[in-house]
Amino acid sequence: MSDVVTLALRTAPAGALELAAVTPDRLAQLAQREIAALPVRHGGRAAALGDFFVVQGERAARVRLEGDLRLAEGLGAAMTGGELLVEGHAGRDVGVAMAGGTIEVRGDTGDNAGGALPGAARGMVGGEIVIRGNAGDDAGARMRRGLVVVTGNAGQGTGRGMIAGTAVVFGETGSDAGRWTKRGSIVACGPVARPATFRYACTYRPPHVRLLLLYLRERRGLDVADRWITGRYDRYCGDLAELGKGEMLQWAGE
Amino acid sequence: MSKARLRIAGGAVYDPANGTEGAVRDVCIEDGRIVAELPREAPKLDARGMVVMPGGVDIHSHIAGSSVNHGRRLLPEEHAADPAPAPRLADPDATPRSGTGGTIPSSFTTGYRYAGLGYTTAMEAAVAPLAARHAHCELDDTPIIDAGLFALLGNDDYLLRQIAAGEAARARDYAAWVLSAAGGYAIKIVNPGGVERWKAGGRNVTGLDDAVGTDAVTPRRILETLADAANALELPHPVHIHCNNLGQAGNAATTLETMRALAGRRAHFTHLQFHSYGGERGKSWKSAAKEVIEHVNAHPEVSADVGQVMFGPATTLTADAPVEYLLHASSGKRWVNVDIELETGCGIVPYSYKEQAAVAALQWAIGLELFLLAQDPWRVVLSTDHPNGGSFLSYPELIRLLMDRGYRDERLKQVNQKLVAGSALADGLAREYTLSEIAIVTRAGPARLLGLSDKGHLGVGADADVTIYANDPDRAKMFATPRHVIKGGVVVVEEGQLRRAPTGRRLRVQPGYDRAVTRDLKRWFDGHACVAFENYPAVELGA
Numbered sequence: 150m151s152d153v154v155t156l157a158l159r160t161a162p163a164g165a166l167e168l169a170a171v172t173p174d175r176l177a178q179l180a181q182r183e184i185a186a187l188p189v190r191h192g193g194r195a196a197a198l199g200d201f202f203v204v205q206g207e208r209a210a211r212v213r214l215e216g217d218l219r220l221a222e223g224l225g226a227a228m229t230g231g232e233l234l235v236e237g238h239a240g241r242d243v244g245v246a247m248a249g250g251t252i253e254v255r256g257d258t259g260d261n262a263g264g265a266l267p268g269a270a271r272g273m274v275g276g277e278i279v280i281r282g283n284a285g286d287d288a289g290a291r292m293r294r295g296l297v298v299v300t301g302n303a304g305q306g307t308g309r310g311m312i313a314g315t316a317v318v319f320g321e322t323g324s325d326a327g328r329w330t331k332r333g334s335i336v337a338c339g340p341v342a343r344p345a346t347f348r349y350a351c352t353y354r355p356p357h358v359r360l361l362l363l364y365l366r367e368r369r370g371l372d373v374a375d376r377w378i379t380g381r382y383d384r385y386c387g388d389l390a391e392l393g394k395g396e397m398l399q400w401a402g403e
Numbered sequence: 404m405s406k407a408r409l410r411i412a413g414g415a416v417y418d419p420a421n422g423t424e425g426a427v428r429d430v431c432i433e434d435g436r437i438v439a440e441l442p443r444e445a446p447k448l449d450a451r452g453m454v455v456m457p458g459g460v461d462i463h464s465h466i467a468g469s470s471v472n473h474g475r476r477l478l479p480e481e482h483a484a485d486p487a488p489a490p491r492l493a494d495p496d497a498t499p500r501s502g503t504g505g506t507i508p509s510s511f512t513t514g515y516r517y518a519g520l521g522y523t524t525a526m527e528a529a530v531a532p533l534a535a536r537h538a539h540c541e542l543d544d545t546p547i548i549d550a551g552l553f554a555l556l557g558n559d560d561y562l563l564r565q566i567a568a569g570e571a572a573r574a575r576d577y578a579a580w581v582l583s584a585a586g587g588y589a590i591k592i593v594n595p596g597g598v599e600r601w602k603a604g605g606r607n608v609t610g611l612d613d614a615v616g617t618d619a620v621t622p623r624r625i626l627e628t629l630a631d632a633a634n635a636l637e638l639p640h641p642v643h644i645h646c647n648n649l650g651q652a653g654n655a656a657t658t659l660e661t662m663r664a665l666a667g668r669r670a671h672f673t674h675l676q677f678h679s680y681g682g683e684r685g686k687s688w689k690s691a692a693k694e695v696i697e698h699v700n701a702h703p704e705v706s707a708d709v710g711q712v713m714f715g716p717a718t719t720l721t722a723d724a725p726v727e728y729l730l731h732a733s734s735g736k737r738w739v740n741v742d743i744e745l746e747t748g749c750g751i752v753p754y755s756y757k758e759q760a761a762v763a764a765l766q767w768a769i770g771l772e773l774f775l776l777a778q779d780p781w782r783v784v785l786s787t788d789h790p791n792g793g794s795f796l797s798y799p800e801l802i803r804l805l806m807d808r809g810y811r812d813e814r815l816k817q818v819n820q821k822l823v824a825g826s827a828l829a830d831g832l833a834r835e836y837t838l839s840e841i842a843i844v845t846r847a848g849p850a851r852l853l854g855l856s857d858k859g860h861l862g863v864g865a866d867a868d869v870t871i872y873a874n875d876p877d878r879a880k881m882f883a884t885p886r887h888v889i890k891g892g893v894v895v896v897e898e899g900q901l902r903r904a905p906t907g908r909r910l911r912v913q914p915g916y917d918r919a920v921t922r923d924l925k926r927w928f929d930g931h932a933c934v935a936f937e938n939y940p941a942v943e944l945g946a
Contacts, residue, residue, distance in 0.1 A: 167486075190486065190488050190501070193501025194488055194491075194499075266480065267479040268480060
């Protein structure tokens, strides 16, 4: 038993390294040797976690990953609890279909962070993902519940097909954000390419955004500007091509 | 290990086609064929204490083509749940491929898993001729196994026109041309007339004498025309028939009527379990396995595969689109309707057979009744209609059910009893299949029914497709994990590990036909088809 399990990248992968087995809830049950033996796939071939990582610690629901993990896919996929900290960039499918716990990435992520598996009706159903960097496309796609925060820019399709839940982007939000959203909130502190099927409702100072941003500053230690916390937001309802009960809140000044 | 020579030494050989039932002898292989003897210094594979059989032959399976691929697209969650890493092959220059499993594995995984199960030949049982090119491309990417495909006929406009006009000879020439053009191995009939009528906006047919467009065309006429064509063309496998009314309570009457309609003609009735239901549509269900199998037993020109239902996930996938539409409507499960623009139809519904569901339990019991009441294992062979009744990976479990009465009775107690009570199975069927009978229903029988004279046996000159099992009293375990599998003389599975993945052969026929039919066909293509006549064949046609 230790406080934290640390996985330090020892051998850089040559191709996609699928790490869906690495979730804090699973590692909390395993001894060091068992963690090293967890199955992963490298370029479609079966391998073990220990082939790529030096494992320190065991039986802890706090997991820290070190190294350049841009080729690592599916970190924290479907995790139900615990903490996952990635000290650097991560690849696609971070926290895909996640159900609980927290993920923090201190770098950029690939596509589909907090998104859904191919063909799945719903993606993330709970938990929090904080990306201290840029996110690829489809962050929070098909989310049912939970929180995805991107401190940098987000690619296309952020919150695409959201059923409920919250996505926050401090930087720029790419096109097709919120397309086919049923419910849920997308908070855009920077510019956002909004689909035409979102309709303007009002401009106001939403109290829940203030609470949410204060939480991110105080509890998660993010650098949140005062003007976003106290500022006004344009509220747009959508996607009107769907249920239309979602909202996009775009910062509109102090 | 060299392909050239190998002596499989000291195993108990089960080669029912040559009358060998467990005799301990050597099996010698040279250049991909079984030979009588080898010099003493030839490489040896120690099979002492093991069971040696010919490689498995699957007479009816869905593994390639448009319908199968649409099924894969419909099942992304299965791919996430069952990733299939690339195997570690012995040859460093070979390129193993990763893939996905589930009820419809990806093409490479299909080849690897069939071989891993000791099967070396499989028939793709339903290919729309217009999409045959797709099926061939996928089979090219399905390693190890030799494969053929059955071309769908019986709901296609040109054939029905010939039947309406009473042109039996031209219908036969057309069937021969389509089979050649599709690169097919046999003629498959699915719900004759029913798919066409449903596609035209009407209702599915309910019996053999329903009119399809015109009174001159009925399911009965379609069946007779194609059965006669296949037999006149001397195809190695007769018409492969999926009867009308699949899956309906009371459909055993239709099945028996179909068998009687074709009396005296060779015909293969596929997934018989799905066609052996008593009771009344919309009202009651019961087993009619006994009536159906008694007819099969008494008529040597009739053969069948069982199409056993196994509990667990499945994907129902058939050219019988009206049936899939009904299943979708009654189960509320997602479906796709594809190939509807081709000469046939196709519907797909992911499904799961649950032990606690009364109808699923009955289907399971009916399949076992057919197996246990069949008198001639050479004519009633093993299939699950993969992936319709269950994956081919469930064959070992099915074999255990057939071989182990104690296990079977135990399982019977665990299923829903509502409809099973009163069936022959519940009354107690004592029969246990012997290893020799299993060898018949899984390799020798299907090979003989398919007319594959080089497969399903270990006589001199046969293809060197051999499976070697550890003689485990747990038959499910024994058949799930063969120790060694040899395909065409190449050891593909070694000590239970897939080590080599050679390319399989394509099995096809090229029956002769009167070229005059092509002139009329070209006119029909010019007037009605979406492709040019010249572009239709999926394979090069012989001169």
